[in-house]
Amino acid sequence: MTITPPALSVFEALESEVRSYCRGWPAVFDRAQGSHMYDEDGHTYLDFFAGAGSLNYGHNNPVLKRALIDYIERDGVTHGLDMSTTAKRAFLESFQNNVLRPRDLPYKVMFPGPTGTNAVEAALKLARKVKGRESIVSFTNAFHGMSLGSLAVTGNAFKRAGAGIPLVHGTPMPFDNYFDGTVPDFLWFERLLEDQGSGLNQPAAVIVETVQGEGGINVARPEWLRALAELCERQDMLLIVDDIQMGCGRTGAFFSFEEAGITPDIVTVSKSISGYGLPMSLTLFKPELDIWEPGEHNGTFRGNNPAFVTAAATLDTYWADGQMEKQTLARGEQVEQALRAICEEQSGTHFRGRGLVWGLEFEDKPRASAVCKRAFELGLLLETSGPRARSSSCCPR
Template sequence: MTVFERYESNVRGYSRTWPVVFDKALNAKQWDVDGNEYIDFFSGAGVLNFGHNNPKLRKAMIDYLEAEGVTHSLDMHSRSKEQFIERFVNTILKPRKMDYKLQFTGPTGTNVVEAALKLARKVTGRRDVVAFTDGFHGMTLGALACTGNQKFHQAAGVDLNNVIRVPFDGYLGEGVDTLEPLRRALEDTSSGINPPAAFILETIQAEGGINLATKEWLQAVAKLAKDYGSLLIVDDIQAAVGRTGYYFSFENLGIEPDLICLAKGIGGYGIPMGVLLIKPELDQWEPGEHTGTFRGQNLSFVAGTAALDYFENDEFLSEVRRKGEFTEERLVKIVEAAKVDIELRGTGMIHGLDMGTGEKAAAVVAKAFEQNLIIPTCGPSGRVVKVMPPLTIEDELLIEGLDRLEKVIISL
């Protein structure tokens, strides 16, 4: 560990939570350099939906490299990009009757969000964006302005402007219409609030604490945006690519976003890729107006194309829903048996255990690691324990991981 402590920046975070040197990984398991085996309920914060070192995806990349395929191409045409686009359109968009163009941005989620914000402002000619409490959209300045976390804001070093912050669904209590004050302000020409360029939201606030928006609230946001000529941006970076039991988290929620932000799991293997889905009439970019050196990640196209095999029919997503239901049933029992108050939230294969304080959640994570279970926290003050294993986790390993989590929580 000396090399990391001596030479790597103090900014490192996860390595402080799990202070070992990892060496190998396969699906939902990792091993450290001493050969200790761990169950992974983290999934690289949603990057590894198909597990570590997925054999199908690994073979596709090895075959591509051995054939001397292009690895870096900026936004030039490449065969791997062509294959990804064709497969994504035919496997994901057309069956859902969705019509979008694909913009490949820089390879991280915050790059996609920046592109969405810039495009929304360009299309509407407006500056302000509505963002919601507890939202997380990235760490670059435009995306960071839309993110709610105070600690991240303080690290920016500059003012973060042009954002109207509105309470997320449920933030003010069950049944409270959090949109009403904004709705009234937009109706009032003397309120001082102008119609925004866009509304940006996550249907499930993953880093914000696994907060789920209701169908009715999301539809109300979509209507409000449409009424005032604003674009609806759905940041689906962590909750898409099958995580909820649907490819997109909003599929069964009755909304049609203007712009959809994808990253994390879409690269399949953990190789970075960012994609902005754009309604065709909104694709008003001038050539080269938004750019990035690593927007042509051909290995990501290869792995991402192979990962789309999982969505050729509903078999895989049905399995995700089954595992998600099983996980929720077990977590309900764990919460009922606990000696402390815990609130359970989630859907599909993303759940959160709100422990009430960051200290309690940190204790769960630390004790879980002693049981060789890798599980993170999220939410305000890190008070929510996030349960997010790979979608491909084997049943017996899922059960074993939940058993270890139960042992920890019951011991509190």
């Protein structure tokens, strides 16, 4: 397929230089359905990007679209702040019945602003409020969002530099296998916690991704996550799992931490929770942590009712019978086999991932961008990730 870059004059003239995805994919997209996107010139693209993880069920999923259209046509509430609505009630009941109860999870549900970084900011704020401490520990190559609090626990130097001010009250520690197995897990972390002369203030919480998408598809072992949970309990620190990109079934189970058999104190969820790509996020936490005063944390768009509608339809349709996890794991095995074959044929390549989250690493680093560029020319949407990447992560679906 030969693709001629369109005239992008209006975008170039009016839109900020901060735009990124459109530079790597120079097309004007017009329609999307299932696993495909279509530009205005009629070219078809297989979408492995999937909205950076917010389209786990495909573009314009017909089941979810029907629920949304029906709701809008009957003049259902669109904007509701934190008022009680029938759409919110339906979502909460579905979330409780299809997600929390089957997993015996006790969480209270908070609706912060509708983006992932809003959920992280709420989690950090609550952890500090509960523990009365400021410091938060994060991990090398972590990504937790673009607002100031989330950036303070993000590793990428390029993104951190955009803050324009010092990012404080966050301390990075080595992620799993950061030293290629040459150093025992948490040796440095525990030593700092126990040494009164280390200069590390007692943290309120630790925030972690079970699979680092933006950081390069770095997969934490279940035993590493269990050891981290035990360390947090011993040292009176809350454990926050940022499941914004890897949750909602992307690694197989609904929550990516289920494989490790842990129950985090706080969990952040966004991306595919609405099922339809509509803005929505959740901050989940154990009931004893619910010490908020009414209105102490809020946001104008925390009541995105159309997102509640599609979210409830997603859970009722795809998570009621347990088949979604099995299907994801089966397809993940297919992806793994395909990537293994590529690596056997191509020297200097390695792969890693879990569920339907996979990355292909090149020893020749610039090759990753070249592969993505060529893939676009052939009608496949891929993205780069890792500390050298300046855009968001690519998680093939």
